[in-house]
Amino acid sequence: MASTQYADFAQYKEQRAALISSDRALRPDHSTAVSAAEAKADKFxxxxxxxxAISVWATEHEGVPHPFPGMEFLTGRSIILKTKLFNVLSKMPKGGLLHAHLDATVNAEFVLKIALEQPALHVRAPAPLSALTLSTILPQFSALPRDMFPDSGTALTDASYSPGTWVSLKNARASFDPALGGSEGFDKWVIGAMTINPSEAYQTHNTVNKIWEKFTSTFAVGNGLIRFAPVWRQYIYEFFRASVEDGVSYVEVRVNFYPKYMFGEDGQENIPHRDWLEIFDATLGEFKAELKSQGREDEFIGARIIYSTLRFIDLEELAWYCEDCITLKQEFPHLIAGFDLVGPENVLKPLIYYAEGLLRFRARQKEAGVDIPFILHAGETLGDGTEADVNLYDAILLGTLRIGHGFSLVKHPKLMETCRERGILIEVCPISNEILRLTSSMLMHPLPILINNGLPVALCSDDPAMFGNMGLTFDFYQVLVASEVSGLIALRELARASLEHSTLEPAEKARAISAWGKRWERFVEAIADL
Incomplete structure (x- = not known):
């Protein structure tokens, strides 16, 4: 093939600039209108x-070898917090949070703090605790009825402690062996079991399946505290508060309705799903009323729930959960936004296993006069042609409104084309994908491929409590610093897409976008004045 001929190097450079310009013009953030204030803020x-990149990331940081922008989040988090750029982005109005699991959205320290206020909550250890075993033995939590409260004052760390014996949560903390750190050692043990640390993510559990084992265990530990009605109420309120504080104005949160009951204040497992939603609804109303009293009602449009259950249930159980979802939608039509099946795709049942049952669910919705769109996890995998990867085909065929993660979607040009044509938004969770070992850093994440091929995308946090990235600022930061081409306008498009592709009714959606737009204008004007 004959090479392209140029009259001179000047012509080569001219053609080079034209090629770069025409390529970048295809990016959505390069083909949209930009105000003078936005242009100035983007330049800043x-x-x-x-x-x-030079003053922070090219310098040495104790305990962080070879730092770079977009590096492994858990290692680089302390550096990120020192940057002015993070501070700027923390003030950015981020639109909607469309993909987060409610039982992993509130800071673990806060959860433990409010749990310690509840006399009904107890803890036990399945094996003796010692300096050698503390990092591997997980605490187990549960509410107990008063007549089951233990009489003994035995501490979890006493030599006489019988593994599996319940101890009052408050007493367990107060009596924790000083040799294991005392009360602070107890806190460290519990919080460590509810979160993922750098050593686990990047050393001891540095494969997808291994880190999922740790990840799954954090839910098992945390749910013993969270699935208790008095804590549940405070937990939900804190989730709303922290979201607004980080510039999130709307949330669609996945609630795992497995199992069928949570514990009540009496220590009995007797709170049905209907009551879960009643508490959620009441707490949402209280939170919005408080904002309104402060003249801040446009900072938070509201919250809806994506009804979720786990991918290990059988078809008979699926039918029960589908009927339960319909019943809840009929009573709380303003809350139920969609339906999903969650859990590690690589090891649990694929969507094809549930497809016939999900089609029946569609038919039952018509009979019941409700509409509950599928908003399905799919393609959260490194596979190509594996069951987890093929979930993408089934999600699209089942009519999913959005795709949760869609990490492997870039391997499928036809599916990308379909998503672009149908406006199927991809809920991308950058930090979650990295910590769960789908990518080693943000620089290797496929997000730019999705965006530059015209697919609608929203940035999401997934399970921030496990990762220490409350809100969305960290995710926006990691995406921004991993590129030298994308800027503030790209973040604007991601934020707006999160509201445009929400399940809000048209009038609510228009109000949400309008309120966000006004806050965005104030944000860029403030930056432009710096």
Whole structure:
């Protein structure tokens, strides 16, 4: 093949610039209108990113070998917090949070703090605790009825402690062996069991299946505290508060309705799903009323629930959960936004196993006069042609409104085309994908491929409590610093897409976008004035 001929190097450089320009013009953030304030703010952010790439990321940091922008989050988090760019982005109005699991959205320290206020909550250890076993033995929590409260004052760390014996949560903390750190050692033990640390993510559990084992165990530990009605109420309120504080104005949160009951204040497992939603609804109303009293009602449009259950249930159980979802939708039509099946795709049942049951669910919805769209997890995998990867085909054929994660979607040009044509938004969870070992850093994440091929995308946090990235600022930061081309306008498009592709009714959606737009204008004007 004959090579392209140029009259001179000047012509080569001219053609080079034209090729780069025409390529970048295809990016959505390069083909949209930009105000003068946005252009100035974008320039400031780009210059700040470039400056901090040298002043922050090219310098040495104790305990962080070879730092770089977009590096492994759990290792680089302490550096991120030192940057001016993170501070700027923390003030950004981020639109909607469309993909997060409610039982992993509130800071673990806060959960433990409010749990310690509840006399009914108890803890036990399945084996003796010692300095050698503390990092591997997981605490187990549960509410107990008063007549089952233990009489003994035995501590979890006493030599006389019988493994599996319940101890009052408050007493367990107060009596924790000083040799194991005392009360602070107890806190460290519990919080460590509810979160993922750098050593686990990048050393001891550094494969997808291994880190999922740790990840799954954090839910098992945390749910013993969270699935208790008095804590549940405070937990939900804190989730709303922290979301608004980080600039999130709307949430569609996945609630796992497995099992069928949570514990009540009396220590009995007797709170049905209907009551879960009643508490959620009441707490949402209280939170919005408080914002309104402060003249801040436009900062938070509201919250809806994506009804979820786990991918290990059988078809008979699926039918029960589908009927339960319909019943809840009939009573709480403003809350139920969609339906999903969750859990590690690589090891649990694929969507094809549930497809016939999900089609029957569609038919039952018509009979019941409700509409509950599928908003399905699919393609959260490194596989190509595996069951987890093929879930993408089934999600699209089942009519999913959005795709949760869709990490392997870029391997399928036809599916990308279909998503683009149908406006199927991809709920991308950058930090979650990295910690769960789908990518080693943000620089290797397929997000730019999705965006630059015209697919609608929203950034999401997935399970921030496990990762220490409350809100969305960390995810936006990691995406921004991993590119030298994308800037503030790209983040604007991601934030707006999160509201445009929400399940809000048209009038609510228009109000949400309008309120976000006004806050965005104030945000860029503030940056432009710096």
């Amino acid at each position: 952010v780009r210059e700040l990113r470039a400056a901090e």
